[in-house]
Amino acid sequence: MTTILSIDQGTTNTKAVLVDDAGRVLSRSSAPVRLSVPRPGWAEQDAEEIWASCTVAVAGCLEGRRPPDAVAVSNQRESVVAWDARSGTPRGPLIGWQDARTADWCARPEVAAAEPLVRARTGLPLDPMFSAPKIRWLLQQHGAAGTRVGTVDSWLLHRLTGGAVHRCEAGNAGRTLLYDVERLGWSAELCEVFGVPASCLPEVLPSDAEFGRTRGVPGVRDGTPVVAVLADSHAALYAHGCRLPGTGKATYGTGSSVMTPTGTLQGGSALSSTLAWLTSAPCYAREGNVVTSGAALVWLAGLLQLPDVAALLRLAAGVPDPGDVVLVPALAGLGAPHWDRAATGTVLGMTGSTTAAHLARAAVEAVAHQVCDIVEVVDAETVPLQALRADGGATASALLMQAQADLLGRPVEVAEVAELSALGAAHLGLAATGPQPPAAGTTRRYEPDLDEAERVRRRERWRAAVAVARDPRTRPGGGPGTTLGTG
Numbered sequence: 001m002t003t004i005l006s007i008d009q010g011t012t013n014t015k016a017v018l019v020d021d022a023g024r025v026l027s028r029s030s031a032p033v034r035l036s037v038p039r040p041g042w043a044e045q046d047a048e049e050i051w052a053s054c055t056v057a058v059a060g061c062l063e064g065r066r067p068p069d070a071v072a073v074s075n076q077r078e079s080v081v082a083w084d085a086r087s088g089t090p091r092g093p094l095i096g097w098q099d100a101r102t103a104d105w106c107a108r109p110e111v112a113a114a115e116p117l118v119r120a121r122t123g124l125p126l127d128p129m130f131s132a133p134k135i136r137w138l139l140q141q142h143g144a145a146g147t148r149v150g151t152v153d154s155w156l157l158h159r160l161t162g163g164a165v166h167r168c169e170a171g172n173a174g175r176t177l178l179y180d181v182e183r184l185g186w187s188a189e190l191c192e193v194f195g196v197p198a199s200c201l202p203e204v205l206p207s208d209a210e211f212g213r214t215r216g217v218p219g220v221r222d223g224t225p226v227v228a229v230l231a232d233s234h235a236a237l238y239a240h241g242c243r244l245p246g247t248g249k250a251t252y253g254t255g256s257s258v259m260t261p262t263g264t265l266q267g268g269s270a271l272s273s274t275l276a277w278l279t280s281a282p283c284y285a286r287e288g289n290v291v292t293s294g295a296a297l298v299w300l301a302g303l304l305q306l307p308d309v310a311a312l313l314r315l316a317a318g319v320p321d322p323g324d325v326v327l328v329p330a331l332a333g334l335g336a337p338h339w340d341r342a343a344t345g346t347v348l349g350m351t352g353s354t355t356a357a358h359l360a361r362a363a364v365e366a367v368a369h370q371v372c373d374i375v376e377v378v379d380a381e382t383v384p385l386q387a388l389r390a391d392g393g394a395t396a397s398a399l400l401m402q403a404q405a406d407l408l409g410r411p412v413e414v415a416e417v418a419e420l421s422a423l424g425a426a427h428l429g430l431a432a433t434g435p436q437p438p439a440a441g442t443t444r445r446y447e448p449d450l451d452e453a454e455r456v457r458r459r460e461r462w463r464a465a466v467a468v469a470r471d472p473r474t475r476p477g478g479g480p481g482t483t484l485g486t487g
């Protein structure tokens with residue numbers, strides 16, 4: 001029997017699963033990673049700690065098992081690491097995908113003028129969430145000479161191979177704003193826009209290439225091939241078996257990602273067009289990113305002085321609905337389809353009878369409403385989704401999943417495997433060397449159970465609240481703020 005060890009390096013933890021050649025999970029383990037916010041709008045992680053968490057998760061997963069035959073990787077996207085080319089030591093912290101320190105630079109008129117070029121080459125808006133402005137910032141701090149930079153997959157590949165390779169995967173490269181997703185190569189024009197020398201960037205390989213051979217990874221034989229790499233959200237899409245327009249998924253994490261395959265590259269969308277994976281041919285997808293979803297629940301739990309999100313969900317379950325409270329958690333602006341970094345958090349509809357439970361319930365609905373905003377754009381632009389596949393930690397909440405089905409007016413099917421991104425990378429690795437494993441199964445299907453008139457009413461109230469969150473007059477200081485990108 002062939003086994004693949006798959007590592008999913010995420011924002012809050014690293015998961016490892018051992019998968020057999022039928023695509024089944026044999027064992028699993030995880031290790032937490034910390035995120036620091038040294039200043040408002042910044043998000044940093046320790047690249048050494050990220051790697052250490054991988055070794056802990058791998059050791060836990062492989063305990064009592066024979067070494068795997070191959071390794072696969074999925075990873076948080078857009079976050080960047082810089083390291084010394086000779087010693088392999090990180091230069092500065094990992095700059096996280098949520099980090100908006102470059103927002104002012106991105107909003108400069110001379111930079112914002114490059115938005116049409118960025119969109120044409122990458123399918124993405126010029127937003128500080130993506131890697132290029134962060135890479136620029138790191139290179140300014142540490143110099144380009146002798147510095148290697150890359151997305152998290154490139155950092156893990158460097159460490160997995162004992163420093164032998166500086167490579168990354170095409171779908172991850174596609175999230176940098178430096179990679180031409182149609183020509184499938186780094187774009188000299190975009191490197192110029194962001195002031196990033198191509199010599200600092202990794203070599204880009206297809207998602208199912210052999211990325212290198214392991215060296216010095218505890219529990220893994222030296223020379224084990226790394227056979228597949230996928231960005232985490234793309235890996236979840238792959239594991240769900242979503243291959244055709246009309247199928248799609250939402251991943252519920254710190255933020256959320258809604259994706260649907262489009263096959264070919266399609267521009268002119270209010271959402272992003274992204275390279276999901278590159279195998280014998282590129283597979284493109286339409287995607288909308290919600291910046292603050294699970295993070296909104298964490299934030300409100302803290303604000304209400306509750307011990308954790310589970311307590312917030314219990315509180316929310318104590319009322320049948322949010323009353324008329326609508327909460328827009330634009331704590332770091334709004335992502336797709338609004339892409340308005342100047343939007344601010346907003347609560348509407350409070351009265352003297354509003355309780356903390358109504359607020360908690362409104363926060364749960366806010367996670368679902370933001371997904372609905374994106375699915376409605378998908379419906380209008382491509383083939384409407386018949387049902388939404390769902391994955392990520394927050395899918396464990398029946399309250400959230402039912403709210404999602406209710407507000408969407410469509411069934412929501414939850415993946416049975418919690419480590420779906422890791423599974424997707426393993427499935428791709430298996431497909432590269434043998435038969436395609438079946439898509440991940442679903443554990444539960446939530447049917448919509450809300451009167452249509454009430455659904456429409458709640459959606460309209462949500463849109464009204466988003467308009468307030470985006471109104472320049474409601475911003476701190478009441479200034480004009482900055483609106484980045486168009487969709």
Ligand SMILES: O=P(O)(O)OC[C@H](O)CO
Nearest residue numbers: 010011076077097253254
């Ligand atoms: O670490 P996660 O699972 O929240 O995923 C982060 C995304 O890849 C950011 O685009």
